Amino acid sequence: MKIASPLEQHVLFTLGPVPVTQPVVTTWAIMAALVLGCWAVTRRLTREPGKPQALMELVVDTIAGQVRETMRGDPDRYLPLIGTLFLFLLVANWSSLIPGVEPPTATIETDAALALIVFVAMIWFGIRARGARGYLKSFTQPTIFMAPINVVELFTRSFSLMVRLFGNVMSGAFMIGVVLSLAGLLVPIPLMALEMLTGAVQAYIFAALAMVFIGSAVSEANSSPREAST
Amino acid sequence: MRIDWWTLALQAINVLILIWLLTRFLYRPVMRAIADRQAAATKLLADAAAAKQAATETQAKLEAQDHAFAAEADKRRTALHSELDAERATMLAKAKADGDALIADARKTAAADQARLEATLQAKAGDLAGRMTAKLLERLPPAVTTDALFAALIDLIRALPEDERKTLSREPLTVVTPAVLDAQARARYTKGLEANLPGMPKPHFAVDPALIAGFELWGPHALVHNSWRADLDRLLAALKEGDHAERR
DSSP states (O other), X not given: OOOOOTTOOOEEEEETTEEEXXXXXXXXXXXXXHHHHHHHHHTTOOSSOOHHHHXXXXXXXXXHHHHHHHHOSOTTTTHHHHHHHHHHHHHHHHGGGSTTOXXXXXXXXXXXHHHHHHHHHHHHHHHHHHHHHHHHHGGGOSOGXXXXXXXXXXXXXXXXXXXXXXXXXXXXXXXXXXXXXXXXXXXXXXXXXXXXXXXXXXHHHHHHHHXXXXXXXXXXXXXXXXXXXX | OOOOHHHHHHHHHHHHHHXXXXXXXXXXXXXXXXXXXXXXXXXXXXXXXXXXXHHHHHHHHHHHHHHHHHHHHHHHHHHHHHHHHHHHHHHHHHHHHHHHHHHHHHHHHHHHHHHHHHHHHHHHHHHXXXXXXXXXXXXXXXXXXXXXXXXXXXXXXXXXXXXXXXHHHHSOOEXXXXXXXXXXXXXXXXXXXXXXXXXOOOOEEXXXXXXXXXXXXXXXXXXXXXXXXXXXXXXXXXXXXXXXXXXX
Protein backbone atom coordinates (compact mmCIF):
# COMPACT_ATOMS: atom_id res chain seq x y z
CA MET A 1 0.00 0.00 0.00
CA LYS A 2 1.37 3.38 -0.99
CA ILE A 3 1.28 6.14 1.60
CA ALA A 4 0.75 9.62 0.24
CA SER A 5 3.16 12.38 1.23
CA PRO A 6 1.64 14.72 3.80
CA LEU A 7 3.22 17.61 1.98
CA GLU A 8 1.39 16.92 -1.27
CA GLN A 9 -2.14 18.24 -1.76
CA HIS A 10 -4.71 16.59 -3.93
CA VAL A 11 -6.83 19.08 -5.88
CA LEU A 12 -10.45 18.01 -5.88
CA PHE A 13 -11.76 20.65 -8.21
CA THR A 14 -11.10 24.17 -9.31
CA LEU A 15 -13.13 27.35 -8.99
CA GLY A 16 -11.91 29.31 -11.99
CA PRO A 17 -8.19 29.68 -11.41
CA VAL A 18 -8.46 28.61 -7.77
CA PRO A 19 -7.69 24.96 -7.07
CA VAL A 20 -9.75 23.53 -4.21
CA THR A 21 -7.85 20.89 -2.29
CA GLN A 22 -9.00 18.25 0.19
CA PRO A 23 -8.12 20.27 3.34
CA VAL A 24 -10.20 23.18 2.14
CA VAL A 25 -13.25 20.99 1.59
CA THR A 26 -12.75 19.34 4.97
CA THR A 27 -12.47 22.78 6.54
CA TRP A 28 -15.75 23.79 4.91
CA ALA A 29 -17.38 20.70 6.34
CA ILE A 30 -15.98 21.47 9.76
CA MET A 31 -17.14 25.07 9.48
CA ALA A 32 -20.61 23.94 8.46
CA ALA A 33 -20.77 21.49 11.33
CA LEU A 34 -19.63 24.06 13.87
CA VAL A 35 -21.90 26.82 12.63
CA LEU A 36 -24.96 24.58 12.31
CA GLY A 37 -24.35 23.06 15.71
CA CYS A 38 -23.96 26.46 17.32
CA TRP A 39 -26.98 27.84 15.49
CA ALA A 40 -29.09 24.86 16.55
CA VAL A 41 -28.20 25.41 20.16
CA THR A 42 -28.15 29.18 20.35
CA ARG A 43 -31.28 29.94 18.34
CA ARG A 44 -33.42 29.25 21.41
CA LEU A 45 -31.42 30.24 24.43
CA THR A 46 -33.33 30.18 27.67
CA ARG A 47 -32.63 31.39 31.17
CA GLU A 48 -32.92 27.81 32.40
CA PRO A 49 -30.56 26.02 30.00
CA GLY A 50 -30.79 22.43 28.84
CA LYS A 51 -27.76 20.20 28.51
CA PRO A 52 -26.63 21.42 25.04
CA GLN A 53 -26.96 25.07 26.07
CA ALA A 54 -25.23 24.39 29.38
CA LEU A 55 -22.37 22.64 27.53
CA MET A 56 -22.09 25.53 25.08
CA GLU A 57 -22.09 28.08 27.91
CA LEU A 58 -19.50 26.03 29.78
CA VAL A 59 -17.19 25.94 26.74
CA VAL A 60 -17.54 29.64 25.96
CA ASP A 61 -17.27 30.70 29.60
CA THR A 62 -14.20 28.51 30.13
CA ILE A 63 -12.46 29.99 27.08
CA ALA A 64 -13.42 33.49 28.21
CA GLY A 65 -12.04 32.72 31.64
CA GLN A 66 -8.77 31.51 30.14
CA VAL A 67 -8.53 34.65 28.03
CA ARG A 68 -9.27 36.83 31.05
CA GLU A 69 -6.66 35.10 33.21
CA THR A 70 -3.96 34.97 30.54
CA MET A 71 -4.38 38.36 28.90
CA ARG A 72 -5.45 40.28 32.03
CA GLY A 73 -8.14 42.16 30.19
CA ASP A 74 -11.63 42.20 28.79
CA PRO A 75 -12.07 38.84 27.04
CA ASP A 76 -14.80 40.06 24.69
CA ARG A 77 -12.27 41.59 22.29
CA TYR A 78 -10.15 38.44 21.95
CA LEU A 79 -12.74 35.74 22.56
CA PRO A 80 -13.85 35.32 18.91
CA LEU A 81 -10.29 34.81 17.67
CA ILE A 82 -9.00 32.64 20.52
CA GLY A 83 -12.20 30.67 20.87
CA THR A 84 -12.47 30.02 17.16
CA LEU A 85 -8.85 28.95 16.94
CA PHE A 86 -9.36 26.48 19.81
CA LEU A 87 -12.66 25.07 18.60
CA PHE A 88 -11.57 24.80 14.98
CA LEU A 89 -8.29 23.12 15.91
CA LEU A 90 -10.03 20.73 18.30
CA VAL A 91 -12.62 19.65 15.75
CA ALA A 92 -10.08 19.59 12.94
CA ASN A 93 -7.64 17.46 14.93
CA TRP A 94 -10.38 15.06 16.00
CA SER A 95 -11.70 14.79 12.45
CA SER A 96 -8.95 12.26 11.81
CA LEU A 97 -11.04 9.79 13.85
CA ILE A 98 -13.57 9.70 11.04
CA PRO A 99 -12.48 7.03 8.58
CA GLY A 100 -11.27 8.48 5.32
CA VAL A 101 -10.99 12.00 6.63
CA GLU A 102 -7.60 13.61 6.79
CA PRO A 103 -7.43 16.45 9.29
CA PRO A 104 -6.85 19.81 7.60
CA THR A 105 -4.38 20.71 10.35
CA ALA A 106 -2.13 17.92 9.08
CA THR A 107 -1.34 20.11 6.08
CA ILE A 108 1.20 22.90 6.28
CA GLU A 109 -1.04 25.36 4.45
CA THR A 110 -3.78 25.23 7.09
CA ASP A 111 -1.32 25.58 9.95
CA ALA A 112 0.45 28.38 8.11
CA ALA A 113 -2.88 30.13 7.60
CA LEU A 114 -3.63 29.89 11.31
CA ALA A 115 -0.14 31.11 12.24
CA LEU A 116 -0.50 33.93 9.74
CA ILE A 117 -3.78 35.00 11.36
CA VAL A 118 -2.11 34.99 14.78
CA PHE A 119 0.80 36.96 13.32
CA VAL A 120 -1.51 39.61 11.93
CA ALA A 121 -3.53 39.62 15.13
CA MET A 122 -0.42 40.28 17.20
CA ILE A 123 0.42 43.32 15.11
CA TRP A 124 -3.21 44.47 14.85
CA PHE A 125 -3.98 44.26 18.53
CA GLY A 126 -0.55 45.64 19.44
CA ILE A 127 -1.09 48.73 17.33
CA ARG A 128 -4.67 49.13 18.62
CA ALA A 129 -3.47 48.93 22.20
CA ARG A 130 -0.33 51.02 21.97
CA GLY A 131 -0.61 52.95 18.75
CA ALA A 132 1.79 52.44 15.82
CA ARG A 133 4.57 54.41 17.47
CA GLY A 134 4.21 52.69 20.80
CA TYR A 135 4.06 49.29 19.15
CA LEU A 136 7.23 49.92 17.15
CA LYS A 137 8.86 51.32 20.24
CA SER A 138 8.10 48.06 22.05
CA PHE A 139 10.66 46.36 19.82
CA THR A 140 13.39 48.45 21.40
CA GLN A 141 12.66 47.11 24.85
CA PRO A 142 14.58 46.64 27.04
CA THR A 143 17.32 48.30 24.85
CA ILE A 144 17.49 49.34 21.25
CA PHE A 145 20.08 46.66 20.64
CA MET A 146 17.37 44.09 21.20
CA ALA A 147 15.31 45.40 18.27
CA PRO A 148 16.63 42.93 15.67
CA ILE A 149 16.11 40.05 18.03
CA ASN A 150 12.59 41.21 18.86
CA VAL A 151 11.72 41.52 15.18
CA VAL A 152 13.05 38.06 14.49
CA GLU A 153 11.13 36.81 17.51
CA LEU A 154 7.92 38.20 16.03
CA PHE A 155 8.33 35.94 13.01
CA THR A 156 9.74 32.96 14.80
CA ARG A 157 6.85 32.89 17.24
CA SER A 158 4.35 32.48 14.43
CA PHE A 159 6.64 30.10 12.62
CA SER A 160 6.98 27.97 15.73
CA LEU A 161 3.21 27.87 16.08
CA MET A 162 2.89 26.59 12.55
CA VAL A 163 5.65 24.03 12.76
CA ARG A 164 4.60 22.72 16.17
CA LEU A 165 1.03 22.15 15.11
CA PHE A 166 1.94 20.74 11.73
CA GLY A 167 4.56 18.39 13.15
CA ASN A 168 2.38 16.97 15.88
CA VAL A 169 -0.81 16.51 13.89
CA MET A 170 0.85 15.39 10.70
CA SER A 171 3.04 12.89 12.51
CA GLY A 172 0.07 11.45 14.35
CA ALA A 173 -2.01 11.09 11.23
CA PHE A 174 0.97 9.72 9.32
CA MET A 175 1.73 7.20 12.01
CA ILE A 176 -1.87 6.01 12.14
CA GLY A 177 -1.80 5.67 8.38
CA VAL A 178 1.41 3.62 8.52
CA VAL A 179 0.15 1.37 11.31
CA LEU A 180 -3.19 0.99 9.57
CA SER A 181 -1.45 -0.09 6.39
CA LEU A 182 0.59 -2.63 8.32
CA ALA A 183 -1.65 -4.05 11.03
CA GLY A 184 -5.23 -3.83 9.83
CA LEU A 185 -8.23 -2.37 11.54
CA LEU A 186 -8.06 -2.77 15.36
CA VAL A 187 -4.40 -2.12 16.08
CA PRO A 188 -4.49 1.67 15.39
CA ILE A 189 -7.29 2.22 17.92
CA PRO A 190 -4.95 2.96 20.89
CA LEU A 191 -3.00 5.28 18.65
CA MET A 192 -6.23 6.99 17.66
CA ALA A 193 -7.13 7.47 21.31
CA LEU A 194 -3.69 8.95 21.86
CA GLU A 195 -4.26 11.12 18.82
CA MET A 196 -7.46 12.46 20.45
CA LEU A 197 -5.45 13.50 23.47
CA THR A 198 -2.70 14.94 21.32
CA GLY A 199 -5.23 16.84 19.22
CA ALA A 200 -6.88 18.38 22.29
CA VAL A 201 -3.52 19.30 23.80
CA GLN A 202 -2.29 20.84 20.55
CA ALA A 203 -5.48 22.86 20.19
CA TYR A 204 -5.08 24.14 23.74
CA ILE A 205 -1.37 24.89 23.24
CA PHE A 206 -1.97 26.76 20.00
CA ALA A 207 -4.76 28.86 21.54
CA ALA A 208 -2.80 29.46 24.74
CA LEU A 209 0.31 30.55 22.86
CA ALA A 210 -1.77 32.81 20.67
CA MET A 211 -3.15 34.40 23.84
CA VAL A 212 0.34 34.81 25.26
CA PHE A 213 1.77 36.33 22.09
CA ILE A 214 -1.12 38.74 21.59
CA GLY A 215 -1.11 39.55 25.26
CA SER A 216 2.57 40.39 25.24
CA ALA A 217 1.98 42.58 22.20
CA VAL A 218 -0.74 44.60 23.92
CA SER A 219 0.80 44.71 27.37
CA GLU A 220 1.94 48.22 28.36
CA ALA A 221 5.01 47.55 30.44
CA ASN A 222 7.25 44.57 30.95
CA SER A 223 4.47 42.77 32.79
CA SER A 224 4.17 40.10 30.20
CA PRO A 225 1.26 37.68 30.46
CA ARG A 226 1.73 34.28 31.91
CA GLU A 227 3.73 32.04 29.61
CA ALA A 228 2.04 28.81 28.77
CA SER A 229 4.26 25.81 28.93
CA THR A 230 4.51 23.64 25.89
CA MET B 1 8.38 20.66 -0.29
CA ARG B 2 5.88 22.93 -2.02
CA ILE B 3 3.37 25.21 -0.40
CA ASP B 4 0.03 25.64 -2.10
CA TRP B 5 -0.54 29.34 -1.68
CA TRP B 6 -4.12 29.08 -2.92
CA THR B 7 -4.91 26.60 -0.20
CA LEU B 8 -3.16 28.76 2.36
CA ALA B 9 -5.19 31.78 1.32
CA LEU B 10 -8.44 29.84 1.25
CA GLN B 11 -7.78 28.39 4.68
CA ALA B 12 -6.99 31.83 6.08
CA ILE B 13 -10.21 33.17 4.59
CA ASN B 14 -12.08 30.15 5.88
CA VAL B 15 -10.84 30.72 9.41
CA LEU B 16 -11.70 34.42 9.25
CA ILE B 17 -15.19 33.57 8.02
CA LEU B 18 -15.49 31.00 10.76
CA ILE B 19 -14.49 33.64 13.30
CA TRP B 20 -17.24 35.90 11.99
CA LEU B 21 -19.83 33.13 11.90
CA LEU B 22 -19.05 31.86 15.37
CA THR B 23 -19.08 35.40 16.69
CA ARG B 24 -22.57 35.75 15.31
CA PHE B 25 -23.93 32.32 16.17
CA LEU B 26 -21.99 31.36 19.27
CA TYR B 27 -20.08 33.96 21.24
CA ARG B 28 -22.47 36.88 21.17
CA PRO B 29 -25.66 34.89 21.94
CA VAL B 30 -23.99 32.80 24.61
CA MET B 31 -22.23 35.74 26.24
CA ARG B 32 -25.47 37.72 26.09
CA ALA B 33 -27.33 34.81 27.71
CA ILE B 34 -24.68 34.55 30.40
CA ALA B 35 -24.78 38.30 30.96
CA ASP B 36 -28.60 38.22 31.10
CA ARG B 37 -28.49 35.42 33.61
CA GLN B 38 -25.88 37.23 35.65
CA ALA B 39 -27.99 40.38 35.51
CA ALA B 40 -31.04 38.37 36.54
CA ALA B 41 -29.05 36.74 39.33
CA THR B 42 -27.72 40.13 40.39
CA LYS B 43 -31.23 41.57 40.31
CA LEU B 44 -32.50 38.56 42.20
CA LEU B 45 -29.76 38.99 44.80
CA ALA B 46 -30.49 42.70 44.98
CA ASP B 47 -34.20 41.97 45.36
CA ALA B 48 -33.41 39.36 47.97
CA ALA B 49 -31.13 41.80 49.77
CA ALA B 50 -33.84 44.46 49.58
CA ALA B 51 -36.43 41.98 50.80
CA LYS B 52 -34.06 40.93 53.56
CA GLN B 53 -33.46 44.57 54.46
CA ALA B 54 -37.19 45.19 54.46
CA ALA B 55 -37.74 42.09 56.54
CA THR B 56 -35.01 43.21 58.93
CA GLU B 57 -36.59 46.64 59.22
CA THR B 58 -40.01 45.08 59.72
CA GLN B 59 -38.54 42.77 62.32
CA ALA B 60 -36.90 45.71 64.08
CA LYS B 61 -40.17 47.63 63.92
CA LEU B 62 -42.11 44.67 65.27
CA GLU B 63 -39.54 44.15 68.00
CA ALA B 64 -39.78 47.83 68.94
CA GLN B 65 -43.55 47.52 68.88
CA ASP B 66 -43.29 44.38 70.97
CA HIS B 67 -41.06 46.18 73.46
CA ALA B 68 -43.51 49.07 73.54
CA PHE B 69 -46.35 46.65 74.13
CA ALA B 70 -44.37 44.94 76.87
CA ALA B 71 -43.59 48.29 78.49
CA GLU B 72 -47.23 49.34 78.19
CA ALA B 73 -48.29 46.00 79.63
CA ASP B 74 -45.86 46.45 82.53
CA LYS B 75 -47.15 49.96 83.08
CA ARG B 76 -50.76 48.83 83.04
CA ARG B 77 -49.94 45.85 85.22
CA THR B 78 -48.23 48.13 87.72
CA ALA B 79 -51.17 50.52 87.66
CA LEU B 80 -53.58 47.62 88.02
CA HIS B 81 -51.58 46.26 90.93
CA SER B 82 -51.63 49.68 92.54
CA GLU B 83 -55.37 49.95 92.02
CA LEU B 84 -55.85 46.44 93.33
CA ASP B 85 -53.68 47.18 96.35
CA ALA B 86 -55.61 50.37 97.05
CA GLU B 87 -58.91 48.62 96.52
CA ARG B 88 -57.79 45.74 98.70
CA ALA B 89 -56.69 48.15 101.41
CA THR B 90 -60.02 49.94 101.13
CA MET B 91 -61.91 46.68 101.26
CA LEU B 92 -59.83 45.47 104.18
CA ALA B 93 -60.43 48.72 106.03
CA LYS B 94 -64.12 48.54 105.25
CA ALA B 95 -64.24 44.88 106.24
CA LYS B 96 -62.37 45.68 109.43
CA ALA B 97 -64.76 48.51 110.17
CA ASP B 98 -67.73 46.29 109.37
CA GLY B 99 -66.21 43.55 111.50
CA ASP B 100 -65.61 45.96 114.33
CA ALA B 101 -69.17 47.22 113.99
CA LEU B 102 -70.48 43.66 113.95
CA ILE B 103 -68.34 42.80 116.95
CA ALA B 104 -69.56 45.92 118.75
CA ASP B 105 -73.16 45.07 117.83
CA ALA B 106 -72.62 41.52 118.93
CA ARG B 107 -71.09 42.68 122.18
CA LYS B 108 -73.92 45.13 122.66
CA THR B 109 -76.47 42.47 121.88
CA ALA B 110 -74.66 40.03 124.14
CA ALA B 111 -74.55 42.63 126.90
CA ALA B 112 -78.22 43.36 126.42
CA ASP B 113 -79.00 39.65 126.36
CA GLN B 114 -76.87 39.18 129.42
CA ALA B 115 -78.55 42.09 131.13
CA ARG B 116 -81.94 40.76 130.16
CA LEU B 117 -80.94 37.32 131.31
CA GLU B 118 -79.61 38.72 134.53
CA ALA B 119 -82.79 40.69 135.04
CA THR B 120 -84.81 37.59 134.35
CA LEU B 121 -82.65 35.58 136.66
CA GLN B 122 -82.89 38.26 139.30
CA ALA B 123 -86.61 38.40 138.88
CA LYS B 124 -86.77 34.65 139.15
CA ALA B 125 -84.37 34.78 142.07
CA GLY B 126 -86.51 37.45 143.70
CA ASP B 127 -89.63 35.45 143.06
CA LEU B 128 -87.93 32.32 144.36
CA ALA B 129 -86.69 34.16 147.39
CA GLY B 130 -90.20 35.52 147.95
CA ARG B 131 -91.76 32.11 147.67
CA MET B 132 -89.10 30.61 149.96
CA THR B 133 -89.67 33.40 152.44
CA ALA B 134 -93.44 32.89 152.24
CA LYS B 135 -92.92 29.19 152.86
CA LEU B 136 -90.78 30.00 155.88
CA LEU B 137 -93.28 32.52 157.17
CA GLU B 138 -96.03 29.92 157.05
CA ARG B 139 -94.29 28.23 159.93
CA LEU B 140 -94.70 31.39 162.12
CA PRO B 141 -97.99 32.73 163.55
CA PRO B 142 -99.11 35.59 161.26
CA ALA B 143 -99.79 37.91 164.18
CA VAL B 144 -96.19 37.76 165.33
CA THR B 145 -94.69 38.80 162.02
CA THR B 146 -97.42 41.29 161.29
CA ASP B 147 -97.10 43.07 164.60
CA ALA B 148 -93.30 43.12 164.35
CA LEU B 149 -93.35 44.54 160.91
CA PHE B 150 -96.04 47.07 161.83
CA ALA B 151 -93.78 48.25 164.64
CA ALA B 152 -90.98 48.62 162.09
CA LEU B 153 -93.36 50.64 159.87
CA ILE B 154 -94.09 52.92 162.77
CA ASP B 155 -90.34 53.36 163.37
CA LEU B 156 -89.93 54.19 159.76
CA ILE B 157 -92.67 56.80 159.86
CA ARG B 158 -91.18 58.33 162.94
CA ALA B 159 -87.81 58.53 161.19
CA LEU B 160 -89.33 60.56 158.36
CA PRO B 161 -88.77 64.33 158.27
CA GLU B 162 -91.53 66.40 159.79
CA ASP B 163 -92.62 67.88 156.48
CA GLU B 164 -93.02 64.50 154.85
CA ARG B 165 -94.86 63.16 157.83
CA LYS B 166 -97.32 66.10 157.66
CA THR B 167 -97.81 65.59 153.95
CA LEU B 168 -98.37 61.91 154.56
CA SER B 169 -100.94 62.64 157.29
CA ARG B 170 -103.06 64.83 154.97
CA GLU B 171 -103.38 62.25 152.16
CA PRO B 172 -105.85 59.40 151.93
CA LEU B 173 -103.65 56.35 152.53
CA THR B 174 -104.13 52.73 151.61
CA VAL B 175 -102.62 50.14 153.89
CA VAL B 176 -101.51 47.20 151.79
CA THR B 177 -100.90 43.84 153.46
CA PRO B 178 -100.05 40.41 152.08
CA ALA B 179 -103.08 38.79 153.76
CA VAL B 180 -106.53 39.88 154.65
CA LEU B 181 -106.67 41.42 158.14
CA ASP B 182 -109.58 40.85 160.44
CA ALA B 183 -111.52 43.82 161.83
CA GLN B 184 -109.73 43.80 165.16
CA ALA B 185 -106.32 43.90 163.54
CA ARG B 186 -107.44 46.65 161.18
CA ALA B 187 -108.66 48.75 164.12
CA ARG B 188 -105.46 48.21 166.04
CA TYR B 189 -103.27 49.14 163.15
CA THR B 190 -105.45 52.16 162.24
CA LYS B 191 -105.06 53.34 165.79
CA GLY B 192 -101.29 52.92 165.68
CA LEU B 193 -101.08 54.92 162.44
CA GLU B 194 -103.30 57.74 163.71
CA ALA B 195 -101.06 57.97 166.79
CA ASN B 196 -98.04 58.72 164.62
CA LEU B 197 -99.80 60.60 161.82
CA PRO B 198 -102.24 62.82 163.65
CA GLY B 199 -105.24 64.09 161.68
CA MET B 200 -104.90 61.53 158.94
CA PRO B 201 -108.09 60.37 157.17
CA LYS B 202 -109.32 56.90 157.85
CA PRO B 203 -107.14 54.52 155.82
CA HIS B 204 -108.28 51.88 153.41
CA PHE B 205 -106.97 48.33 153.52
CA ALA B 206 -105.87 46.37 150.50
CA VAL B 207 -104.29 42.96 149.95
CA ASP B 208 -101.20 42.20 147.83
CA PRO B 209 -99.78 38.69 148.36
CA ALA B 210 -96.62 39.77 146.59
CA LEU B 211 -95.56 41.73 149.66
CA ILE B 212 -94.83 38.39 151.41
CA ALA B 213 -94.89 40.10 154.78
CA GLY B 214 -95.12 43.64 156.19
CA PHE B 215 -97.03 46.80 155.40
CA GLU B 216 -96.94 49.45 152.73
CA LEU B 217 -98.60 52.81 152.71
CA TRP B 218 -99.73 53.98 149.32
CA GLY B 219 -100.74 57.61 148.89
CA PRO B 220 -101.30 59.92 145.88
CA HIS B 221 -97.95 61.59 146.40
CA ALA B 222 -96.04 59.35 148.78
CA LEU B 223 -95.18 55.71 149.32
CA VAL B 224 -93.79 54.01 152.41
CA HIS B 225 -92.41 50.55 151.81
CA ASN B 226 -91.96 48.26 154.73
CA SER B 227 -92.44 44.83 153.26
CA TRP B 228 -90.17 41.94 152.60
CA ARG B 229 -90.89 42.31 148.95
CA ALA B 230 -89.45 45.81 149.07
CA ASP B 231 -86.51 44.56 151.10
CA LEU B 232 -85.82 41.77 148.61
CA ASP B 233 -86.06 44.25 145.73
CA ARG B 234 -83.59 46.53 147.44
CA LEU B 235 -81.25 43.62 148.05
CA LEU B 236 -81.46 42.51 144.41
CA ALA B 237 -80.87 46.09 143.26
CA ALA B 238 -77.84 46.33 145.54
CA LEU B 239 -76.51 43.00 144.22
CA LYS B 240 -77.03 44.14 140.64
CA GLU B 241 -75.25 47.39 141.31
CA GLY B 242 -72.40 45.43 142.85
CA ASP B 243 -72.16 43.19 139.77
CA HIS B 244 -72.09 46.17 137.44
CA ALA B 245 -69.35 47.77 139.53
CA GLU B 246 -67.28 44.57 139.38
CA ARG B 247 -67.80 44.27 135.61
CA ARG B 248 -66.72 47.87 135.10
